[in-house]
Amino acid sequence: MNYFFLILKSAFFDFNRNKGRTILTSLGILIGVLSVVLLTAFGLGLKKYISDQFESLGTNNLRIVPGKPLQGGSFSGSVAAIRFDERDFQNLKRVKNLQFVIPIFTSSVEVIVSKHKESSTLYSTTNDIFAGLNLKTTYGELFTKNDDEKRSKVAVIGPKIAEKLFGTAQSAVGQPIKVSGSSFKVVGVLESKGGGFGGPDLDSYVYIPSKTGYLFNTDKKFVAFIVKAKDSANLEVAKTDLKSALLKRYKDDQFSIIEQTEILNAVSSIFSILNTVLVAIAAISLVVGGIGIMNIMYVTVSERIKEIGIRRALGARKMDILSQFLIESVILSLFGGVLGLGLAAVIVFFIRAFFPAYIDLQSVVLALGVSSGIGIVFGVLPAKKAADLSPIEAIRYE
Amino acid sequence: MIKLEEVTKDYVLDQDVVFAALKGVNVEIKDGEFTSIIGPSGSGKSTLMHIIGLLDQPTTGKVIVREKDISKLNDDELSTLRSEVVGFVFQQFNLINKLTVIENILLPTIYARKKFDYDPKEKALYLLERFGIKGKEYSYPNKISGGQQQRVAIARALIMNPDLILADEPTGNLDTKTGDEIMKLLKELNDEQKITVVIVTHEPDIAAKTNRSIRIVDGKVV
Structure with a gap:
């Protein structure tokens, strides 16, 4: 007879007998997975939203702005002081391979x-x-x-x-x-x-x-120029030419020529950091869920001491008992993980009407992997306790 | 088939309080014997049963099974040997109520390391028929009578083709008539299939039905 069949049957019998307990325990993982997956979906949506926005502002565009806004992030006094004027506009217009210069x-x-x-x-x-x-x-x-x-x-x-x-x-x-x-x-x-x-x-x-x-x-005066190159292949050349045109009047650190993608990257990286922090905070709830699993597994083990003793007498080794209880805690945790993922999918489906959030394959794999992992990590101590019970004491236990 | 030489077993009750459950026991159980171990409660007969049943190891002395000293085996090796050598029958039947009768009988096979030269399921069905409980395969243990449960437990003890059936007060939870039937069944297994049977009991009536009685008092065989 199949090893896993009897182990799973035994696990599901107990889950079924303690329905309320099983659901409450899985709820902890459900909430954890739900919040992590949702936040990740929002993060991905935001990223897509931002890049769509930039896309819609036109590609092949260069922005010429005073100072170094993308370096160090501060518009420090002296370097930001310059403002472009009509003479700059005329100088820039003389640069070759440009479609237009917009003040x-x-x-x-x-x-x-x-x-x-x-x-x-x-x-x-x-x-x-x-x-x-x-x-x-x-x-x-x-x-x-x-x-x-x-x-x-x-x-x-x-x-x-x-x-x-x-x-x-x-x-x-x-x-x-x-x-x-x-x-x-x-x-x-x-x-x-x-x-x-x-x-x-x-x-x-x-x-x-x-x-x-x-x-x-x-x-x-002008606060910025938007410059469009004739085609994307000329973007780098145009950038160099524009730079030398401006260097006639200004120092290198008084202006920046920024590609759209650079802005996009700068903005995306800020949001990525923010999102990572949020996901990390949400992950704490997964740990709390894991502790819930550990707690209930300890209860399960102490309720089934006799069963453990019988199995040991029939030839089960410590490893057999350990894996039996580990499998149970993984099922418990994975159950919560799958439900959390499903619920997140439903919520994201409705949110997509307003916002381009989405769940990627990586989130799915991660959610299932992490919830199984939690089952193992938080199940191992109770399972070890079960495996280490003395067969004699276990079988005598009433 | 199983031989104990100068076996002692001490239990540490508290830091310095040691209880000697067995005080130098020499016992040999030969192939095909129908033996009882009899003694009052607290005599050490349970401890002796645990050691014979490979559930526990002695503090000192030798336990020889299949010509091998097992007192140095680790937990895994002992578990594997136990699954192949001993079939247990308990007073409380000790069936797992969430598994069906047939699943209970086959439970030892899922933990087995050896290859089967027979089909365990076929054997289980044969045993059910032989013990007169055919048709109960898919019942759950708490839905059948005590006598039927004990028959299931005996079938479970036999499924691995063990060298020894070790029965701990097998009639203790049964009425006299059913108890007699179980004793008869064990006797038949011994007679017909030459299976070694050891019955642990405190009742002289039960012990009298066996061919040999090992009497244990205060941790010693008398």
């Missing part, structure tokens, strides 16, 4: 329609920004190069702020808005880019022509 001036503004007030970020920039960041309108038109030359007081706005100000995005087109005291005509409403969740709220931005923006940007 950007941003400021925080309040946008008013009749009595309704919304805060927003104003982008004063050229119309190349729309091609550079893959921005398209849902309603109306984008502003043109001509609008820039003529310093037209026109604005292209994000769908979210349009809805807030006008009720619907559609009704915003052609309407006047007041931006920090100046009147603009809304010529277009952009497609949604998503955003929020702690990142920039791209759908609430207001874009106006660069030269029109001198209204707010009286000393005609």
Whole structure:
């Protein structure tokens, strides 16, 4: 007769007899696995979300910014002091193999329609920004190069702020808005880019022509340039050329030329660390669950001393008894792990309606592996206790 | 087949208090014997049974099984030898209630290290038939009578083809009639199949039914 069949039958008989106890014990592992898997799923979702966001901002893009924001993380006083101007813009435009150079001036503004007030970020920039960041309108038109030359007081706005100000995005087109005291005509409403969740709220931005923006940007400075190379193969060459163009005026540590992927990596690594910390905290509950298993296994062993004695008398070796109880604690733990994983899958399924969380194969393997591991680690002491019982005392036990 | 030479067994009760359960016992049980070990409670007969049953090892002295001294064997070796040499029958039957009758009978085989030259399941079914409890294979032990349970226990003791059946008060939990039937069954096994049977008892009536009685008093054979 099959060894494992009789051991499993015996285990399941006891689980069945002590249903409540079995479920409560597994619950500890269930909660642990659930929280670890869910947090990992959120972490993965967040990572994907961020990289999608960057993807949607266009690839082959370089950002030229003052200072060294990606090194050491601090915008320290002296190096951040520079601001780019028209001369830099013209210098950069002379660099070869570029599709376009987009000057950007941003400021925080309040946008008013009749009595309704919304805060927003104003982008004063050229119309190349729309091609550079893959921005398209849902309603109306984008502003043109001509609008820039003529310093037209026109604005292209994000769908979210349009809805807030006008009720619907559609009704915003052609309407006047007041931006920090100046009147603009809304010529277009952009497609949604998503955003929020702690990142920039791209759908609430207001874009106006660069030269029109001198209204707010009286000393005609730019906070950044977005540069697009003609193709990705030229990105490195362009980077070098841009650098030498800027080095004519600035020191090496006064500006950075950043690829989108570098920003992506920097942001992702911050979130990875955060997520790892959260998962580690959740893992504590797994340890607590394991202690629950250990506790109940001790109870099981003391309830079955007689059975252990009988098995020993019939020729079972210490190892047989040890593996029997280890198998039971692994089943108990794995049961909780599988349920936790299943529950996590259900929760993630519903959350996907709002957020791109997902469970990867690694999480599944890890959840099952860790819960079996817990069964072994926390089952070994009770199982050892069972195996080390003296056969004589065990069989006499009533 | 099993021989004890000058066997002593001491139990340490407390730090300095030692209880001598066996004080130099010499016993030989020969192949095919139908023997009883008789003595009052506290005489050391349980300790003697544990040593003969390979559940325990002596403090001093030799235990020779199949011409080999087993007093130096480790726990695993002793377990393996026990599974091959001894079949136990207990007063309390000691069947596992969560396993069926047939599973109980086959339980020793899952722990066996040896290769079987027969089909254990066939043998189990044969024994059930031979003992008049055919049809109870898939019953659970707590659903059958005491006499039937003891028959199952004897079948379990026989499944490994042991050299020795060691029965500890096998009739102690049974009424006289059923007890007599069990004794008759053990006697038949001894007569027909030449299986060595050792019965541990405190009842002279039971001991009288065996061919030889080993009387033990205060840790010594008298």
